[in-house]
Amino acid sequence: MTSTPLRLMQLFTALSAALLTACALLYAVDPPAVNGVVWIRAAGILALSFLSLRWAAQLRRGHRGAYRRLLWVSIAGSLGIAALALLPDSPFPLWFRLEQSAQGLVLLALATTLLRPSLRATLEPTR
Template structure:
């Protein structure tokens, strides 16, 4: 299978990981804009958002690598997506640790990563 076909097959994964990265960056922008509101932006929010932006950009980079046919890229994508999904589930489930708005945003990220995890662990990516 050539690179173009492989990239086409990975288009949904690229779109989902791109949306995850965009949502994460947008969230960091919101945090910067509301940095003087202690009810909305806590130290934990800063740390979490920074980590999520970094992981989302890595996730997108791994998806691009996997789309080009890299087995290591696919393995990294599987690991990072699954680990971040578990971390997000914990964050959304724990009451009081983060403001409600961030937990809702993280739930959105979690849904995107759930779809990525299902797609990259299905039969088709392994066959390629």
């Protein structure tokens, strides 16, 4: 099994941790710049990234369930981040939306990787 999904999720997790760290640092300097919605989303994304990292490790061992969960997260996450970045009345500041766009690109790369027939052929058969 290829290690590309695992590496992409490691990158996604690192970006998620950096996002939460940036929120904390910015809050220390300028508290109004980091509203409650930003904190909740940043913490939620980090939590999801840890789950997804676990699923990517399971996928590396050929688990079909992990494949389905990662595919769902990569597609829904890409669409959700695109909506977040493009909404004109978004409650998120520009710096946050730019970072989220980078994470959306990682999820898009993950979806592209997961949809390769060669990767799907390596999964355990459905019971």
